[in-house]
Amino acid sequence: MGDSKNVVPAGSFYEAEIPDTLDLAARAGLAVRGMLNTLDPSLMTMYGLAHFNTRAPFLRHWSADIPLDPKLAESLPLMRLMCGTDFQAPLEQDYRAELVSRIDDGLYWDRYTPRRPWRNIYNNSMELYGAGRPEDFASVWGVARMIRALAAWQGANGADTAALSAALIGGLRRIAVDRDDYSYYPHRGGWHDGFVYPRSGWIDTSEAQRDREGPEGSVTCAQGHQIYAAAQHYALTGDPVAKDLAARLSRYVMKPKFWGGTLALDPAKPGGFDIVPDAPFRHGAQFGHWPIHFHARAIPLRGVLKCAMACGDDRALEFVRAAYEFTMSQGIRRLGWINTHPPGIGCEGCALGDLVGLAIRLTEAGAGDYWDDIDAVVRNQLAEQQITDAPALAAFCAAQPEDQPRTDVPAGYETTDDAVNRSVGVFFGITKPGAVTDPWVMHCCTGNASQGLYYAWEGALREGDGAAVVNLLLNRAGRIVDVDSHLPHAGRVDVRVKQACRVSVRIPHWVDLGAVEIRSRGAAVPAERLGRYLTVRDRPAGDVVTFTFPLHERTESYVVNQGTPVEEAYVCVFRGSTAVSVQCATALKPNDFPLYRGRDSLRTSQAPLKQTARFLADRQFAEW
Numbered sequence: 001m002g003d004s005k006n007v008v009p010a011g012s013f014y015e016a017e018i019p020d021t022l023d024l025a026a027r028a029g030l031a032v033r034g035m036l037n038t039l040d041p042s043l044m045t046m047y048g049l050a051h052f053n054t055r056a057p058f059l060r061h062w063s064a065d066i067p068l069d070p071k072l073a074e075s076l077p078l079m080r081l082m083c084g085t086d087f088q089a090p091l092e093q094d095y096r097a098e099l100v101s102r103i104d105d106g107l108y109w110d111r112y113t114p115r116r117p118w119r120n121i122y123n124n125s126m127e128l129y130g131a132g133r134p135e136d137f138a139s140v141w142g143v144a145r146m147i148r149a150l151a152a153w154q155g156a157n158g159a160d161t162a163a164l165s166a167a168l169i170g171g172l173r174r175i176a177v178d179r180d181d182y183s184y185y186p187h188r189g190g191w192h193d194g195f196v197y198p199r200s201g202w203i204d205t206s207e208a209q210r211d212r213e214g215p216e217g218s219v220t221c222a223q224g225h226q227i228y229a230a231a232q233h234y235a236l237t238g239d240p241v242a243k244d245l246a247a248r249l250s251r252y253v254m255k256p257k258f259w260g261g262t263l264a265l266d267p268a269k270p271g272g273f274d275i276v277p278d279a280p281f282r283h284g285a286q287f288g289h290w291p292i293h294f295h296a297r298a299i300p301l302r303g304v305l306k307c308a309m310a311c312g313d314d315r316a317l318e319f320v321r322a323a324y325e326f327t328m329s330q331g332i333r334r335l336g337w338i339n340t341h342p343p344g345i346g347c348e349g350c351a352l353g354d355l356v357g358l359a360i361r362l363t364e365a366g367a368g369d370y371w372d373d374i375d376a377v378v379r380n381q382l383a384e385q386q387i388t389d390a391p392a393l394a395a396f397c398a399a400q401p402e403d404q405p406r407t408d409v410p411a412g413y414e415t416t417d418d419a420v421n422r423s424v425g426v427f428f429g430i431t432k433p434g435a436v437t438d439p440w441v442m443h444c445c446t447g448n449a450s451q452g453l454y455y456a457w458e459g460a461l462r463e464g465d466g467a468a469v470v471n472l473l474l475n476r477a478g479r480i481v482d483v484d485s486h487l488p489h490a491g492r493v494d495v496r497v498k499q500a501c502r503v504s505v506r507i508p509h510w511v512d513l514g515a516v517e518i519r520s521r522g523a524a525v526p527a528e529r530l531g532r533y534l535t536v537r538d539r540p541a542g543d544v545v546t547f548t549f550p551l552h553e554r555t556e557s558y559v560v561n562q563g564t565p566v567e568e569a570y571v572c573v574f575r576g577s578t579a580v581s582v583q584c585a586t587a588l589k590p591n592d593f594p595l596y597r598g599r600d601s602l603r604t605s606q607a608p609l610k611q612t613a614r615f616l617a618d619r620q621f622a623e624w
């Protein structure tokens with residue numbers, strides 16, 4: 001692996017005084033701590049779950065730990081690229097070595113061991129596939145996530161991972177089941193979460209007839225990561241095997257049999273709901289509509305989009321855009337909160353990473369301008385779902401019921417050792433707009449949500465060809481400019497020019513473009529307008545260009561899950577894109593951990609300043 005031993009990115013730190021407003025680099029530093037603190041060094045895998053609805057909060061292993069490990073292993077270098085931290089770097093090196101050691105024969109394996117007696121069982125897998133076998137298996141999506149981790153190690157650290165990635169692409173291609181012009185991975189192929197390839201070969205290769213199969217409840221979910229990884233690998237290397245695999249799997253997951261259908265409440269059915277055909281005049285299947293479990297459908301949507309952009313496919317792009325718009329209609333868009341789990345109520349951390357990823361790539365593909373959606377997610381729900389306040393969480397736990405004795409738990413399955421402090425920086429699982437009921441974590445969400453931080457940070461400022469393009473009005477250190485954001489306190493952004501350039505700034509939808517003032521050294525600077533972007537030219541090094549505009553508080557009311565037993569009403573106060581208050585009409589229950597606490601401090605008109613060490617990495621990684 002050569003220089004991959006060095007997991008800390010090369011770069012430089014410099015002192016700066018910046019507004020003490022949302023700082024994604026600082027959030028990335030927290031995420032690194034949380035991810036590495038959640039590893040179990042005795043097994044060199046994560047504790048995949050954490051629970052805080054008890055006086056004795058605990059971390060727990062999960063059978064999904066092994067395929068989820070590459071998600072953290074992908075996030076860690078991206079987070080370090082944002083902030084430069086060297087926190088527990090030797091542990092991350094060991095973690096990478098452990099993950100690489102799980103690869104052989106072109107696949108990333110969950111190897112049989114009696115030390116993880118929980119490894120075979122996922123959700124209702126016992127019912128579907130029995131107890132499974134004492135045998136190695138490869139989760140197909142775990143293999144794909146490992147390919148993505150390898151791409152991130154290369155992108156962030158220059159690690160030479162090309163041969164391993166190519167071998168894994170070859171392995172995924174080899175075990176895919178081919179039919180006509182498409183391919184798939186079968187849900188009855190193994191046990192555990194179904195789409196796992198046993199060392200001794202697939203047990204059953206039959207094709208699924210609908211999406212709702214398997215322990216995760218989605219067939220397309222189990223194909224999507226492979227599309228993404230193959231399309232990303234193709235974009236990075238031009239490998240025709242990867243392109244072929246991505247295209248064949250895309251054709252499979254876009255089949256109308258997997259999409260559309262409307263959720264109907266039906267107390268006579270299991271779970272109290274049914275999926276009924278779409279009403280006349282609406283054909284959701286051709287536009288990626290989904291009735292339940294958004295993250296399971298976002299995975300194939302992100303894969304199809306990656307493939308569409310890498311290979312050129314207008315129809316696939318149209319499919320994903322329509323699915324994205326449908327998704328954004330199901331929640332409080334301006335809060336960045338989407339109900340990902342109808343008929344229940346909750347937004348999964350994974351989904352926040354998905355939304356940011358989809359929105360940025362759709363925007364880049366020219367399918368829309370979704371920067372305001374990204375701003376909403378990042379400033380609000382994504383920021384709130386990250387655990388940042390250990391004393392508040394500890395106080396919450398102290399007021400919860402005594403823990404129930406867990407007598408049938410295998411040794412090593414869980415630990416209560418410092419569970420709250422170790423979880424600072426990770427992301428809550430499923431939350432309501434203003435609270436987390438029975439707060440808990442599943443680290444799929446930590447992986448995907450932290451990557452959402454990276455996507456937003458990476459997309460916030462794009463630099464090149466003597467131009468700096470500021471897409472999001474967030475604090476951000478760059479190569480040719482630094483951005484200091486006074487939002488949401490004041491409508492003010494300072495662009496500090498480090499190399500002569502032209503500067504373009506995207507102005508959010510809630511600002512009257514005609515009211516924006518641009519000044520340098522006290523003098524007005526003329527700007528050109530193109531869409532929502534204002535551009536100032538020929539800015540010399542050392543210049544500070546200040547964009548100011550009026551910023552108002554707006555109070556807005558919303559109802560979510562209208563007409564159902566879980567209908568809730570909210571009143572939100574926004575300063576620009578930032579929610580400074582989120583109030584539910586129904587009082588919180590003792591097992592609700594409140595979100596959006598402390599945001600009153602954002603309602604002053606003067607942003608406080610802070611001294612910080614800004615990090616600028618030598619490498620950039622944009623092909624995420």
Ligand SMILES: [Zn+2]
Pocket residue numbers: 295348349350351429442443444445446
């Ligand atoms: Zn999740």
